[in-house]
Amino acid sequence: MVSREVTISSKTGLESKMAAKLIQKASEYESNIWIQKEERKANAKSLLGLLSLGISPGDRITIITDGRDEETALNELEAFAEKGMTD
DSSP: OOOEEEEESSSTOOOOHHHHHHHHHHHTTTSSEEEHHHHTTTTOOOOOHHHTTTOOOTTTEEEESSSSHHHHHHHHHHHHTTSSOOO
């Protein structure tokens, strides 16, 4: 299991459209992936879970990955989050 803290740089935070993009990206990996904001944690492949975190622009979140491709998933999701969740 590996984790890293990143800042959400999208202008809208993690509203439904951005959450859907993150889910699509997270679903490319075999690893289990979670997003943590403060003490709350949600599955990165769950729309309802992500939206329940209430992530706003500039918030610091922790991406947690666990599985066979955890390092790749973490590195690519960090880059994805830091460039505003655009491909």
